[in-house]
Amino acid sequence: MRRILVVGSAGAGKTTLAREIARRLDLPVIHLDGHYWRPGWTPPDETEWRESVARLVARPAWVMDGNYGGSLDLRLPRADLLVFCDLPRLLCLRRVLRRRWAHRAARGTVPRPDLPAGCPERVDFEFLRYVWRYPRRSRPRLLAAVASSVPALPVVRLRTTAEVRRFVDTLPTAPPGPSVR
Template sequence: MRRILVVGSSGAGKSTLARELARRLDLPLIHLDRHYWRPGWTAPAEADFRAEVTALAARPAWVMDGNYASTLDLRLPRADLLILCDPPRLRCLARVLRRRWAGRATPRPDLPPGCPEQLDLQFLRYLWSYPRRSRPRVLTAAATIAPDLPVVRLRTPADTRRFLATLPTPPP
């Protein structure tokens, strides 16, 4: 495994898992949020972001964390593994609330400078609707674009622990 794509709802544990995978497998870590957002939560032009994702996906090795369905066609064909972090939405909501409270004074390492953690109604709607709207899009895209791509679906912390137990342990 040299290119691992990690997707899932907000609060699903994507960034945490991606960091651990990159550490254990000694792979470069790419948080797509850091490449997408500009200071003040400004979105880039779609063509610019697609060009950047094309270049990122062309790298020989990576763990890439982020949804961005509009770029799945660029990333899925290059991936060796797709991991769908898919806990129940109440767990995702609780994690987002805890993360927001814990990080109120410290910026998240997976967000770019000038983009402090936000919690608004639009974000909460996205989180809540992820299982119904976004998850099927991801799975359909994977089946269509990269039908032979292995998919690992992690619903519980125990699923994640079992999956990580199959990977090499990094040197101390």
């Protein structure tokens, strides 16, 4: 496994899991949020975004976290494994709110490492609604995209925090030596 795609609802633990997979397998990690958003939470031009994703997936090895359904057609064919963090929506909502308050308590001085400069942690009604609706709206689209474009792609679907822990425990720890980073 040299190219692993980690997807799931906001608050499902994609970023944390991607970092741990990358650490254990000694692979570079790519947080798509950091490549997508411009200061002030401004999205990029669609053509520019797709060109950026094409460059990222062309790399020989990566652990990539993020949804961005409009670029799945570029990412899925290059992935060796899809890890789907499919945790319960209430847990995801709780984590999103906890993360927001943790960064607010730090008065914005400790930005999330996966977010670009000029994009402070935020939670609004639309974002909470997205998290709530993820199981009914986004999950079916994701699974359909996998089934239609890359049906042979191995998928690990993690539905509980215990399953996430067990999955991580199955990963080898990278031996000392040259890194692919």
